[in-house]
Amino acid sequence: MAVSVFDPVAVPEGPAGVEALKSHIFGQQTGDAESLRITEQAITVLTERLVKQQDAQALSELLD
Numbered sequence: 001m002a003v004s005v006f007d008p009v010a011v012p013e014g015p016a017g018v019e020a021l022k023s024h025i026f027g028q029q030t031g032d033a034e035s036l037r038i039t040e041q042a043i044t045v046l047t048e049r050l051v052k053q054q055d056a057q058a059l060s061e062l063l064d
Helices: 015-026 033-052 056-063
Strands: none
Touching (some): 015 033, 033 056
16 A cells, blocks of 8 residues: 655645645654655745745744
8 A cells, every 4th residue: 555645845825735734844743754854845835835925924933
């Protein structure tokens, strides 16, 4: 059986996508190298989307 892997780049644009990225970033992680790589990618994708949306408040909250 194939294991489902979270793909931050495949998350749709919009509020639901932002929430999915946040949920992954702040959810439980296994701490292995692959999990950390995917979380880092999710942070990058989320940051880029918030900058693109010019949502300074959401970006500030993410960094707090």
